[in-house]
Structures are given as structure tokens and as C-alpha cells.
Amino acid sequence: MRFVKGHGTENDFVILPDPDGSLELTPEMVARLCDRRAGIGADGVLRVVRAKAAGVPGVADTDAEWFMDYRNADGSVAEMCGNGVRVFARYLVEAGLAAPGEWDLATRAGLRRVVLGATGDVRVDMGAPRHLGAGEASVGGETFTGERVSMGNPHLACRVDAPVAALDLTRAPDFDPAVFPEGVNVEFFRQVGDRHLEMRVYERGSGETRSCGTGTVAAAVAAAVGETGGAPSRGEWTVDVPGGRLTVLLDGETSHLCGPAVLVADGELRPEWLVSASDG
Numbered sequence: 001m002r003f004v005k006g007h008g009t010e011n012d013f014v015i016l017p018d019p020d021g022s023l024e025l026t027p028e029m030v031a032r033l034c035d036r037r038a039g040i041g042a043d044g045v046l047r048v049v050r051a052k053a054a055g056v057p058g059v060a061d062t063d064a065e066w067f068m069d070y071r072n073a074d075g076s077v078a079e080m081c082g083n084g085v086r087v088f089a090r091y092l093v094e095a096g097l098a099a100p101g102e103w104d105l106a107t108r109a110g111l112r113r114v115v116l117g118a119t120g121d122v123r124v125d126m127g128a129p130r131h132l133g134a135g136e137a138s139v140g141g142e143t144f145t146g147e148r149v150s151m152g153n154p155h156l157a158c159r160v161d162a163p164v165a166a167l168d169l170t171r172a173p174d175f176d177p178a179v180f181p182e183g184v185n186v187e188f189f190r191q192v193g194d195r196h197l198e199m200r201v202y203e204r205g206s207g208e209t210r211s212c213g214t215g216t217v218a219a220a221v222a223a224a225v226g227e228t229g230g231a232p233s234r235g236e237w238t239v240d241v242p243g244g245r246l247t248v249l250l251d252g253e254t255s256h257l258c259g260p261a262v263l264v265a266d267g268e269l270r271p272e273w274l275v276s277a278s279d280g
């Protein structure tokens with residue numbers, strides 16, 4: 001089976017082309033693929049399947065030709081991945097499966113419109129962020145308060161005062177499962193300039209990653225709520241993550257994410273390894 005390795009601001013993915021939806025992708029196989037020693041190594045898997053073949057309720061009825069089947073490194077399913085959408089779109093264009101321009105991709109969180117050229121950055125309409133009020137999580141015995149934001153997937157974006165490099169994110173943050181029944185991605189951001197943030201993230205299902213697209217939008221929303229004390233202000237934010245730089249535009253209705261999408265390598269998975277990986 002063919003695979004492609006790619007990343008968006010160093011949030012990295014194994015891309016599995018499966019246009020007809022014939023691949024039985026088990027959580028065990030995903031976890032083995034993402035294993036950085038025993039597998040290819042990645043924060044997640046992007047299965048590239050035609051919307052009509054995805055077998056996901058509602059997806060076949062949309063106008064989108066392609067469905068992004070995103071899985072976290074532990075094999076769990078997530079609704080959305082902002083860096084993944086950009087890398088997925090870049091893969092479709094480079095593979096000749098879509099033309100540069102503007103079109104919709106189907107995700108579990110709904111359609112996402114992408115804009116991209118033959119090369120360069122990819123821009124995604126990430127949809128309307130849902131600001132759900134305050135929440136908290138703790139790391140290493142310290143409690144952080146933040147804003148709960150849904151980008152289709154759940155986030156808690158916490159403002160911090162010290163440089164984010166100082167945080168110890170080797171262990172998963174603790175949170176109240178009654179508040180976050182589906183788990184949560186936790187962002188820590190510090191304002192370093194005019195609408196300019198630095199951010200680190202601990203992702204549900206993948207641990208600390210070097211970037212999270214949905215998380216950068218959540219952090220921008222939390223920072224924009226901080227400007228008004230109410231509904232998020234409108235404007236463009238620059239968000240620096242360990243893996244690079246993303247820009248987020250909040251226009252009062254929807255949100256846009258713009259950043260790089262890089263394809264690194266093409267390869268072939270050995271059939272005997274695939275069989276052993278599927279068994280777990």
C-alpha cells in the first residue's frame with residue numbers, strides 16, 4: 001500500500017490514499033503507523049477517500065468530492081484537523097486529484113473550503129468558532145483557566161504570562177470529564193505583540209505536537225475574547241508554534257487559517273508489516 005508523509009508547521013501525518021474506501025483502517029494500524037520507532041511516525045493519519053465511498057452519515061450527500069478521514073496517533077477518531085486539511089488539500093493537488101483553486105473538503109465536522117495555488121500556503125475556511133465560556137485544566141499541579149472553544153473538535157485555550165517554552169507538557173493535562181466528556185485539546189498561549197501569540201498545545205489522542213491548526217484558531221478566539229470581555233473581536237492574528245507560524249483571521253462570522261503544507265516523501269508499506277500492524 002502506498003503512503004505519503006507530510007506536515008503542516010511540523011504537525012505531521014501519514015497520508016493513505018484510499019479513493020474507493022476499500023481499506024479497513026483499525027485503531028491498532030493507525031497507532032502502529034504513527035509509532036515513531038516501530039512505524040512511519042506521525043501525529044496522525046489522513047485517509048484520502050472519495051466522499052461517496054466514505055460510509056460516513058451525511059458525507060455522500062455533500063458536493064465535496066473528497067472526505068478527510070482523520071485519526072489521532074493513538075488510533076482515536078477526531079472531528080477536525082486544521083493542519084491536516086491543508087496537507088490533505090496539497091496532497092490532492094500534487095497527486096492530480098484536484099485542481100488548484102477553491103473547493104470544499106468534507107470532514108466529520110462538516111465542509112471546509114480550501115483555497116490553494118499550484119504551490120505555496122493553503123488557506124482554509126475553518127467555520128464559525130463556538131465560544132463556550134470559561135474552563136480549566138491543570139498541569140503538574142498548577143491550574144490554568146481558559147476559554148472553551150469548539151472548532152468542531154473541543155479546545156481549552158489558556159492564556160499564560162510566562163514564555164510557553166517554560167511549560168512542562170510531558171504529561172497530559174488533567175480536566176473535569178463532566179465539562180469535557182469527549183476529552184479536550186489544551187492550548188497555552190502568551191501574547192507577544194499586537195495580535196501576535198506564541199502557543200504550545202497538548203492534543204487529545206496525540207500528546208504534545210509542534211502545531212495544531214484548530215488549536216491556533218481557538219487560541220486566537222480566546223485572545224480576541226480577552227480584547228472585548230465578550231464576543232471575540234474581529235481581526236487577524238499571528239500565532240507562532242514550535243513548528244512555525246500560522247495566521248488566523250476572525251471576521252465575526254467565520255474563521256480562516258493560513259499556513260504551509262509540505263509533502264515530504266512517498267513510500268510503500270510492506271504487506272507483511274501491514275498485516276501484523278492490523279492485528280495490534
Ligand SMILES: N[C@@H](CCC[C@H](N)C(=O)O)C(=O)O
Nearest residue numbers: 078081082083153212213214
Ligand atoms: N492537529 C490537529 C487537531 C487534531 C485532532 C485533535 N487531536 C483532536 O482530537 O481533536 C489540528 O491541526 O487541528
